[in-house]
Amino acid sequence: MKRRRRTPTPDLEQAAGAGLMHRRAFIAGAAIAGAVAAEPARAEGLAVEPWMTAPGSPFTGYGQPSRFEAGVARVFANPPNAPGSGAARTPLHRLQGMITPNGLHFERSHSGVPDIDPDKHRLLIHGLVTRPLVFSLETLSRYPMESRIAFIECGGNSAQLYQTEALDADAQRLHGLVSCAEWTGVRLSTLLDEAGVDPTALWVLAEGGDAAGMSRSVPIAKAMDDALIALYQNGERIRPSNGYPMRLLLPGYEGNMQVKWLRRLKLVETPVMTRDETAKYTLLRPDGSALQFVFGTEVKSVITQPSPELSLKEPGLHEISGLAWSGAGRIVKVEVSADGGRSWAEAHLQQPILSKALTRFRLGWRWDGGPAVLQSRATDEEGNVQPTREALLARRGARALYHFNGVASWGVAASGRVTHVYA
Amino acid sequence: MSMREAAALALLLALACAGARAEGPELGRPATPSEIARFDISVGPDGAGLPPGSGTAREGRVVYEARCVACHGEKGEGKPNDRLVGGVGALAGQKPATKTVGSYWPYATTVFDYVRRAMPFDAPKSLRDEDLYAVTAYLLHLNGVIGEDATVDAATLPKIVMPNRNGFAPFAPGD
Numbered sequence: 001m002k003r004r005r006r007t008p009t010p011d012l013e014q015a016a017g018a019g020l021m022h023r024r025a026f027i028a029g030a031a032i033a034g035a036v037a038a039e040p041a042r043a044e045g046l047a048v049e050p051w052m053t054a055p056g057s058p059f060t061g062y063g064q065p066s067r068f069e070a071g072v073a074r075v076f077a078n079p080p081n082a083p084g085s086g087a088a089r090t091p092l093h094r095l096q097g098m099i100t101p102n103g104l105h106f107e108r109s110h111s112g113v114p115d116i117d118p119d120k121h122r123l124l125i126h127g128l129v130t131r132p133l134v135f136s137l138e139t140l141s142r143y144p145m146e147s148r149i150a151f152i153e154c155g156g157n158s159a160q161l162y163q164t165e166a167l168d169a170d171a172q173r174l175h176g177l178v179s180c181a182e183w184t185g186v187r188l189s190t191l192l193d194e195a196g197v198d199p200t201a202l203w204v205l206a207e208g209g210d211a212a213g214m215s216r217s218v219p220i221a222k223a224m225d226d227a228l229i230a231l232y233q234n235g236e237r238i239r240p241s242n243g244y245p246m247r248l249l250l251p252g253y254e255g256n257m258q259v260k261w262l263r264r265l266k267l268v269e270t271p272v273m274t275r276d277e278t279a280k281y282t283l284l285r286p287d288g289s290a291l292q293f294v295f296g297t298e299v300k301s302v303i304t305q306p307s308p309e310l311s312l313k314e315p316g317l318h319e320i321s322g323l324a325w326s327g328a329g330r331i332v333k334v335e336v337s338a339d340g341g342r343s344w345a346e347a348h349l350q351q352p353i354l355s356k357a358l359t360r361f362r363l364g365w366r367w368d369g370g371p372a373v374l375q376s377r378a379t380d381e382e383g384n385v386q387p388t389r390e391a392l393l394a395r396r397g398a399r400a401l402y403h404f405n406g407v408a409s410w411g412v413a414a415s416g417r418v419t420h421v422y423a
Numbered sequence: 424m425s426m427r428e429a430a431a432l433a434l435l436l437a438l439a440c441a442g443a444r445a446e447g448p449e450l451g452r453p454a455t456p457s458e459i460a461r462f463d464i465s466v467g468p469d470g471a472g473l474p475p476g477s478g479t480a481r482e483g484r485v486v487y488e489a490r491c492v493a494c495h496g497e498k499g500e501g502k503p504n505d506r507l508v509g510g511v512g513a514l515a516g517q518k519p520a521t522k523t524v525g526s527y528w529p530y531a532t533t534v535f536d537y538v539r540r541a542m543p544f545d546a547p548k549s550l551r552d553e554d555l556y557a558v559t560a561y562l563l564h565l566n567g568v569i570g571e572d573a574t575v576d577a578a579t580l581p582k583i584v585m586p587n588r589n590g591f592a593p594f595a596p597g598d
Contacts, residue, residue, distance in 0.1 A: 080503035081494055082544055111541060125451070133451030134458075143448055194447050205465055211547045213540035215465060221480050266464060273468045275529045275537040279522065282591060283598075288515030291526075294594040384596075395598065399520060 011061035015345030018338035019366035023348040026317060026364025038085045075103060075172060084112025085212075088241070089139030089176025092323065093307045098350075098358045099149070100179035102234050106255075108154050108177065109211035110276075114261055118125075118245040121209065123229070127267035130196030137245050140229060143186040148251065149357045153178040153297045155254035158404040161389060162396075166422045170308035174420060175408070178325065180358035183249050184232035186381070189224045192267075201267035204250050205274075209263035217256045217271035218250065226251050230276040232380065236270045236310065252294050252356040254403070256281050283400040287383065291400075296327030297388050298398070300405040301334055301361070301378035312416035320347070323358045326380035330354065333379040334361040340373035340409065340423040347376070355381075372412040373423045389422065426470075464548075466536040470581030473535065477576035478557025480564030486554045487561050490543045499565050504544075508565045511586045524564025529591055533581040534558045556580075 013022040065072065069101055071096040078086030088107040090100055100106075107113075118137045126132035154177035160167045167174065192204075197220070204223045218227070228249040230238060238244045243260030250258050256276055271277065271293075285290040285404040301324035320338075324331045330353055335344040347361040361376070378386045389406035411421035433512060454462075466472040487499075499507035510521025520526070524534055538556050541547050550558070560575040569575070575583075 082504070085544075111544065111547065122462075124454055124459065124462050126454055126463070131451075132454035132459055134454045135451050139448075139450040142450055186589065189448050191451065194449055194451055207465065211541070213464060213547070215540070266463065268467065270467070270469075272465050272536075273463070273533055275528075275533055275541075278530065278533055278591070279528050283594070284514060284520055284522070286515065286517060287539075288520075289591065290514075290591050291594040291598050292591040294598075349575075398517060 003031055005033050009353040016337065016339075017343040017420055018370075018372050019368055020320075020336060020343075020345040021311055021364035021366060023346050023363055025177070026319065027348050027362055034119045034406070056122045067316045072104070074107070075176070082111070085110055087156070087177055089172050090179045091172045092178075092304045093171040093178055093300070093310055096321075096360075098180055098323070098352075098360050099234065102181070102236065102239050102242075105181060105233070105239065105242055106152075106154065106177040107213075108156075108255060109210065109241070109260075110214050111210055113240045115240070116209060116245060116261060121135070121245050121261075121283050122253040123246065123262060123264070125191060125195045125265045125267075127265075128198035128201035128269070129192075129206075129267055130198070131194070132402050133191070133195050135191065137231070140231065140246070143190060145184050145186055145231070146228070147182050147184040147232075148226075148249075149180065149182045149352075149354050150249060150251040151178055151180040151297075151356065152249075152255045152258055153300075153325070155294070155400050155402040156255050158300075158302075158408070159401050160402050161406060161408060162393065162398050164398055168308075169420055171302060171304050175302045177255070178323070178358070180325075182232075183228060183230040184235075185228045185230035185246070185249065188227035188229055188248070188265075191229065192223060195267075197267060200269055202272050203268050205264070205266040205268055205272045206259040206262060207264040207266070208243075208259045209261040214256075214259060214276060215272065215274045216259060216277055217268070217274065218248075218253075218257055219295070220267070222250055222253065222263075223296075250295075252297060252329075254281065254297060257295065261309070281394060281402055283402050285400065291396075294403050296324065298323070298405040299328065299329075299331075299378050299384040300381040300404065301376040301386060302408055303336070303374050303376050304423070306374070306412070306418050307410055310422060311418055312367060312412065315367050318365050318367055319362055320365045320374060320376075321360065322376050323360045324361055324376070324378035325356070325358050326378065326382075326384065327356060327358065328384055329381040331359040331361075331378055332381050334359075335377045335379075336361075336363045336365075336371045337375045337377070338365060338401075341375050341407070344377065369414060371414055373421065374410040374412060374418075375405050375407050375423065388403055450549070452586055464536075466532045466539075468530045468532050468581065470532060470577055473532070473550045473577035473580060475577065476552035477557055477574050478553055478555070478560050479574055480557070480560040480569065480571045482553075483557035483559070483561025483564075486550070486558040487533060490550070491558065494544060497521070499562060507562055511566060514590065523566065524562050525568060526589050527590070529566070529585055529588050531563060531580050531585055534562055535580060 510526035
């Protein structure tokens with residue numbers, strides 16, 4: 001009630017320019033009288049449809065989305081001669097909430113998806129340990145497990161925004177290498193404690209059981225902190241494209257380090273300097289030097305609705321919605337601009353707001369039918385604020401390729417068409 | 424609390440902690456040195472993990488032309504897949520950089536490690552150790568790092584200094 005008195009007419013309150021509303025207006029449960037007019041009855045009329053006049057289809061063993069949703073799918077590209085190498089992107093603009101369905105979780109593979117027999121798969125922990133140990137899926141399944149909701153973002157997500165010209169593409173093609181799931185598995189620290197880590201071990205080489213044997217060096221502190229040997233993804237066994245039967249989960253770290261199809265963990269003194277931590281996933285700067293070991297995803301956000309492919313049909317009330325995340329912890333604030341960054345309004349953050357998970361934000365917007373530029377800017381609990389694209393490029397140049405986290409912009413034309421722009 | 428009681432309590436706490444620590448299921452099977460040796464395919468920058476054997480660029484050219492040229496082009500020039508040669512000393516600037524084994528990779532050991540684990544793309548882990556040393560030598564030679572008849576083996580490979588050896592800096596917030 002107090003709140004209501006502080007903002008007596010929230011539906012009319014302009015929180016920022018170009019029609020952005022207060023974050024308490026136009027959200028579910030706000031019960032604002034008169035904010036949303038009832039849809040007028042449509043001329044086509046109401047009828048008893050055929051699906052009410054005959055029994056529906058029988059049960060199926062594993063459910064699938066409606067056939068009318070066939071267009072909600074990952075898009076992918078690969079180098080010549082290597083169909084399983086490359087990335088498949090999550091259709092962020094077709095999804096809602098914070099959890100990515102398993103069939104739509106993004107996928108980055110370096111030599112295809114291996115067809116691993118779970119009974120034959122083994123995880124070896126060795127190197128600088130007292131007792132080298134071998135685990136099967138069956139033995140790991142008897143350990144105490146825990147679940148955590150975590151985003152995974154490829155280090156190469158949004159790489160096109162380093163380019164000097166704004167690529168004409170949608171949220172999926174630009175930003176679709178991020179997804180979020182509930183992962184369940186065994187704490188890596190439990191297994192490392194059993195193996196007995198030598199004090200000289202400062203890194204853990206993690207290696208996958210795919211044809212590429214994808215491998216990365218992980219700091220021991222992260223391995224002993226919140227790392228998980230994940231066995232389940234959103235309640236079911238991890239999908240083959242995401243590491244079946246087990247993957248390394250390093251909450252908040254770049255996806256490439258969260259090695260899928262995990263077969264081996266070797267404790268070592270210094271990084272192994274694998275191809276993917278030297279030739280790839282390093283940020284080349286204008287002076288010719290490159291940044292290495294950029295572990296965490298920095299604070300970031302992207303508006304998923306409206307966005308390209310989701311053009312606005314008519315002026316009036318719309319909800320701006322999107323996702324925010326940070327490898328440093330919780331999201332504490334997301335601001336939205338409809339005038340290209342001149343003025344900002346704070347968005348409503350939807351619960352749950354979890355550390356190192358995607359956070360859904362929403363804000364009401366009264367579009368006046370004129371051109372607009374939509375942006376979002378996130379802040380995490382460490383006080384990190386998402387930089388402008390210009391500020392990021394000023395630091396790193398246009399060839400860094402990885403870890404782009406600058407503010408992205410959607411241009412809205414008077415026609416309602418939405419496109420990727422630089423503002 | 425007397426000294427004796429305090430000592431007893433400390434012992435009790437230590438035992439309790441040790442007990443909590445030992446409560447893991449301990450279901451891992453001990454791994455034997457020979458099975459670890461078969462399973463461990465990584466090579467560190469100090470050469471740890473390199474197998475016996477050796478090769479030269481002259482020998483490696485034959486391996487390259489049989490197993491690599493279809494994807495990486497004549498003499499590593501690239502196309503249809505990654506270029507492996509050239510661009511040395513030309514990483515600075517604003518234009519797209521030519522990142523190759525010669526211009527960008529900081530360690531020669533990584534070439535052996537990566538080729539052994541991931542190449543050739545259609546049949547990874549199929550090359551013999553002698554062929555791996557030889558084709559590694561060929562790629563280093565094409566980039567002007569070693570001579571055509573220089574022997575590459577477990578002793579010499581870690582000592583090779585790549586042109587971009589000092590080209591990397593650890594990331595720090597704000598970079």
